[in-house]
Amino acid sequence: xxxxxxxxxxxxxxxxxxxxxxxxxxxxxxxxxxxxxxxxxxxxxxxxxxxxxxxxxxxxxxxxxxxxxxxxxxxxxxxxxxxxxxxxxxxxxxxxxxxxxxxxxxxxxxxxxxxxxxxxxxxxxxxxxxxxxxxxxxxxxxxxxxxxxxxxxxxxxxxxxxxxxxxxxxxxxxxxxxxxxxxxxxxxxxxxxxxxxxxxxxxxxxxxxxxxxxxxxxxxxxxxxxxxx
Amino acid sequence: xxxxxxxxxxxxxxxxxxxxxxxxxxxxxxxxxxxxxxxxxxxxxxxxxxxxxxxxxxxxxxxxxxxxxxxxxxxxxxxxxxxxxxxxxxxxxxxxxxxxxxxxxxxxxxxxxxxxxxxxxxxxxxxxxxxxxxxxxxxxxxxxxxxxxxxxxxxxxxxxxxxxxxxxxxxxxxxxxxxxxxxxxxxxxxxxxxxxxxxxxxxxxxxxxxxxxxxxxxxxxxxxxxxxxxxxxxxxxxxxxxxxxxxxxxxxxxxxxxxxxxxxxxxxxxxxxxxxxxxxxxxxxxxxxxxxxxxxxxxxxxxxxxxxxxxxxxxxxxxxxxxxxxxxxxxxxxxxxxxxxxxxxxxxxxxxxxxxxxxxxxxxxxxxxxxxxxxxxxxxxxxxxxxxxxxxxxxxxxxxxxxxxxxxxxxxxxxxxxxxxxxxxxxxxxxxxxxxxxxxxxxxxxxxxxxxxxxxxxxxxxxxxxxxxxxxxxxxxxxxxxxxxxxxxxxxxxxxxxxxxxxxxxxxxxxxxxxxxxxxxxxxxxxxxxxxxxxxxxxxxxxxxxxxxxxxxxxxxxxxxxxxxxxxxxxxxxxxxxxxxxxxx
Numbered sequence: 001x002x003x004x005x006x007x008x009x010x011x012x013x014x015x016x017x018x019x020x021x022x023x024x025x026x027x028x029x030x031x032x033x034x035x036x037x038x039x040x041x042x043x044x045x046x047x048x049x050x051x052x053x054x055x056x057x058x059x060x061x062x063x064x065x066x067x068x069x070x071x072x073x074x075x076x077x078x079x080x081x082x083x084x085x086x087x088x089x090x091x092x093x094x095x096x097x098x099x100x101x102x103x104x105x106x107x108x109x110x111x112x113x114x115x116x117x118x119x120x121x122x123x124x125x126x127x128x129x130x131x132x133x134x135x136x137x138x139x140x141x142x143x144x145x146x147x148x149x150x151x152x153x154x155x156x157x158x159x160x161x162x163x164x165x166x167x168x169x170x171x172x173x174x175x176x177x178x179x180x181x182x183x184x185x186x187x188x189x190x191x192x193x194x195x196x197x198x199x200x201x202x203x204x205x206x207x208x209x210x211x212x213x214x215x216x217x218x219x220x221x222x223x224x225x226x227x228x229x
Numbered sequence: 230x231x232x233x234x235x236x237x238x239x240x241x242x243x244x245x246x247x248x249x250x251x252x253x254x255x256x257x258x259x260x261x262x263x264x265x266x267x268x269x270x271x272x273x274x275x276x277x278x279x280x281x282x283x284x285x286x287x288x289x290x291x292x293x294x295x296x297x298x299x300x301x302x303x304x305x306x307x308x309x310x311x312x313x314x315x316x317x318x319x320x321x322x323x324x325x326x327x328x329x330x331x332x333x334x335x336x337x338x339x340x341x342x343x344x345x346x347x348x349x350x351x352x353x354x355x356x357x358x359x360x361x362x363x364x365x366x367x368x369x370x371x372x373x374x375x376x377x378x379x380x381x382x383x384x385x386x387x388x389x390x391x392x393x394x395x396x397x398x399x400x401x402x403x404x405x406x407x408x409x410x411x412x413x414x415x416x417x418x419x420x421x422x423x424x425x426x427x428x429x430x431x432x433x434x435x436x437x438x439x440x441x442x443x444x445x446x447x448x449x450x451x452x453x454x455x456x457x458x459x460x461x462x463x464x465x466x467x468x469x470x471x472x473x474x475x476x477x478x479x480x481x482x483x484x485x486x487x488x489x490x491x492x493x494x495x496x497x498x499x500x501x502x503x504x505x506x507x508x509x510x511x512x513x514x515x516x517x518x519x520x521x522x523x524x525x526x527x528x529x530x531x532x533x534x535x536x537x538x539x540x541x542x543x544x545x546x547x548x549x550x551x552x553x554x555x556x557x558x559x560x561x562x563x564x565x566x567x568x569x570x571x572x573x574x575x576x577x578x579x580x581x582x583x584x585x586x587x588x589x590x591x592x593x594x595x596x597x598x599x600x601x602x603x604x605x606x607x608x609x610x611x612x613x614x615x616x617x618x619x620x621x622x623x624x625x626x627x628x629x630x631x632x633x634x635x636x637x638x639x640x641x642x643x644x645x646x647x648x649x650x651x652x653x654x655x656x657x658x659x660x661x662x663x664x665x666x667x668x669x670x671x672x673x674x675x676x677x678x679x680x681x682x683x684x685x686x687x688x689x690x691x692x693x694x695x696x697x698x699x700x701x702x703x704x705x706x707x708x709x710x711x712x713x714x715x716x717x718x719x720x721x722x723x724x725x726x727x728x729x730x731x732x733x734x735x736x737x738x739x740x741x742x743x744x745x746x747x748x749x750x751x752x753x754x755x756x757x758x759x760x761x762x763x764x765x766x767x768x769x770x771x772x773x774x775x776x777x778x779x780x781x782x783x784x785x786x787x788x789x790x791x792x793x794x795x796x797x798x799x800x801x802x803x804x805x806x807x808x809x810x811x812x813x814x
Contacts, residue, residue: 019520020520055339056339056481057334057339057481057482057485058482059480059481059482073481075341075342075343076341078339078340078341079341083339085335089331089332089334089335089336090332091250091330091332091336092332093250093253094246094250101242102242102246102336103336103340105238105239105241105242105245106239106242106243106336106337106340106341106342107239107340107341108238108239108341148336
């Protein structure tokens, strides 16, 4: 009988298929609490499918995923996992500040005002806090989504292609925020094509055509060649 | 699991958000605009009532006919109720009918709150709107029934409204149960068929075994009071309560997929962009082309093979004939496919698309054909307004059948790269669609013959199949080729607003009208003149109907040229009206 705290993320024979198309072949993966993991693979390799199943947005065809021991999508898992999608989805009629307040209250966050102010500053949104994101550019909307993902409490941060649409300053700021979250003890899983980010993590998981082709420290093999970059 | 009470901060946040957004929406309403819309709606409702009354006719039914309605009316209404319930089950099996905002799916459904509490208000809102709309429609139908049948007008209106509202209540309830319990598409479809079958069995046997037929009894209470009908009220209410109880189990995956599509669907419907509505509705039902076609056309293109690593030399073998479709080597690494001589590439492309139609679409085409056939049988037997139902069913089928042309219209850049005029391409690709519609028409002829119990029905249907197919296909092509109405048209500035409105109305009305022309021969066959038999009378008007179809196809052929000429003329007219900068004012 295993003892100790449950891993931050555990998948057991997790599979997703659409008809005869296998988006993710049976995957067994265990990510301990506090680890920084990068998920690499070319388009259609199954990265987003995996992350969306873990976040509870997609239902597995078979197998299971657990977040800190709770089934993905359950109320406990939703409280522990923060998901940052590649396409920001925001309310058209709420300002950035109203989004923040709503998100924090939904997640039962306490003393969030200072954290929100810090994030607004770090992401360069302080002067736009009262504006509607529906009038923002793609990059600013992405920053707003990042802010909402980080302002609420979480133990596992799951990020899908976070650098898309960000300017270099925004990218640097976001990487720093990821570092801060990791320092605070959060587990971070990032799916990205950003090659330089791969060197900053503890572990690299590579997928190709829905199958796991590498799982280990990033410097161990030429992962990028393995997945076909 | 944490239990969330009414005083839960997260739920309070959700309630606050909804309250604030509602207040903001109300504040944004332009009351003059709202009154204007209400005024237009009232006018349209009045026109619909007037037209509907005209169709039904003002004369009272005779005692024998009224007695027949008394006997057969309940199963017929029950069958209609069964159709509504079946629609609910189908929608629920596909994750519907909840249409959430995409941001609600991402922020609310992924938050650690009870999804039942989060989804129930949205479900209640949709249910309420549907029931109110149905009650209005039912009351209108009750009023129309009163014009022909004995009884008190208020009773007819009340019973019509109540039955329609309960049918929709039950439909929504079953849909929420199906989606909340995640029964899946297949089970949803099977249950829907079972419900329709149950209603149809009651109709065929004359027995009252289903709650739908009991509800049908309620609709006829103004004719005769049957206390048993009250039992029919239980199913919709129970279904709605059960649906609201389990709606929290709705799949987030389905909710997210629907959230993006439903918004687009509504927008397209507002713009009367029929093609986009068709495409989005297919996406909503996850109706995708088959990976492998039902039949493979002969003389297939063979994809080039990837270069392979050189292998050790082997003993020379006897030369073999080159593989069909693959050029022999040419020393370039990858082998090139040999170009095939194809006399009818557009036809071939059309068939390739049609042969990938999913089973669901083929089933829908056949069902619409059957529906059209049964409606024509009704026309044959004297219910002339069913002509609209027949034409509309064929028109809807045609919107599916003209998919090859629609694909070209959807991708104008690719279409224009072919080097032939768009209209020419459309006509060439229309041929497979007309063949498909002929098969649909024959399905209808078969259904009419079976239901009517005479071979004449099949003969008449078979004779009409080609003109009806041509009319319907031409109608589908017109809808597809004309595209959505332009938001701004240069000709608008030279046209009075009333004319622009009429033009938009004609754009919407003409294609289904063309489809209805295709089924007109059934009227000629019903009342033969000049000593002709039924079949001969039907055949006698075919040339005129075929001519109308050909004219419609001609419009499709020259649509681009005509619109181009019109636009240019309008622009020139505008240029002559605009004062020259050198003209002294």
